[in-house]
Every structure is written in C-alpha cells, then in structure tokens.
C-alpha cells in the first residue's frame with residue numbers, strides 16, 4: 001500500500017468511495033476546500049495504483065483533527081482502515097502534534113470500534129449534531145495523545 005498526497009485529479013475516485021460508504025457524504029466542494037486549505041489530504045493506493053481509501057486531517061497548533069477517513073466497501077475488514085489510521089497518527093506525530101481528536105456518528109459502530117482499539121477514548125458528546133434519516137444524531141468526540 002502507498003500513502004500519497006491527494007490531488008484534484010483524484011477527486012472523482014474519492015467521491016465515488018465517499019458516496020458509497022457514507023449516508024451523508026462530503027461534496028466535491030468539501031474536498032476541494034480541504035485541498036485548498038492545506039489540510040493533510042492523503043489517498044491510499046495499491047501498488048497497482050488503485051485508490052482504495054483516503055483521509056483528511058486538519059493540523060492546528062498542537063492538535064490534529066481527523067475530519068474524514070474511509071476505505072472502499074470492497075476493501076473493508078482487511079486491516080486497511082487500521083493501517084491508514086496508523087499512517088495519519090504517524091504523520092500527526094511527525095508534524096509535532098500532541099493530540100488527535102475526531103467526531104463520529106453515535107451509530108457508526110465499526111468506526112467507533114476501530115478508534116477505541118487504536119487508543120482513542122470518548123471526550124465528549126454533541127447532542128443532535130448530525131442530520132440523520134430519522135431525526136438528528138449525536139456526535140461522539142474522541143481523542144488520544146500522540
């Protein structure tokens with residue numbers, strides 16, 4: 001697997017994954033803004049050049065915020081998400097961040113399990129934070145030291 005910087009030309013592939021894995025996907029504008037803002041935007045590629053995942057992280061003073069991470073449905077449950085998260089943790093450490101934080105939908109059991117097993121713990125709750133299909137949904141705030 002290769003981790004490399006995301007480019008505008010990746011956004012068709014990125015959006016195809018995003019729309020398949022998220023009930024409330026980011027838009028093209030969200031990804032373009034993240035690239036323009038200088039966030040750490042990375043894609044995860046096989047050696048053959050197939051884009052199978054991506055992550056977007058904002059670095060602010062000494063805190064990294066993981067804004068998005070996804071693995072293509074066909075590639076899930078093979079350890080790729082854990083490896084990609086590990087790459088983002090290593091990158092944040094390299095940038096001298098002291099902590100990583102993120103927000104996750106309370107119903108997203110697989111992501112929550114991944115984060116807990118990667119050392120994240122709950123640090124807060126934002127009630128009714130996300131739009132959901134049946135009313136609004138809570139966001140769980142998680143964090144870990146680096």
Ligand SMILES: CC(C)(COP(=O)(O)OP(=O)(O)OC[C@H]1O[C@@H](n2cnc3c(N)ncnc32)[C@H](O)[C@@H]1OP(=O)(O)O)[C@@H](O)C(=O)NCCC(=O)NCCS
Nearest residue numbers: 021069070071076077078079080081082104110111113114
């Ligand atoms: C969350 C996500 C990135 C995990 O990627 P993945 O490649 O499937 O994860 P891995 O195979 O590395 O699994 C790592 C751990 O995550 C948890 N996990 C992943 N999928 C799971 C599932 N379907 N059910 C329960 N736990 C799951 C497990 O703890 C797993 O460890 P284990 O295999 O030792 O049990 C992936 O499911 C995804 O892209 N989801 C949609 C996007 C998303 O929700 N992103 C997070 C937004 S905050």
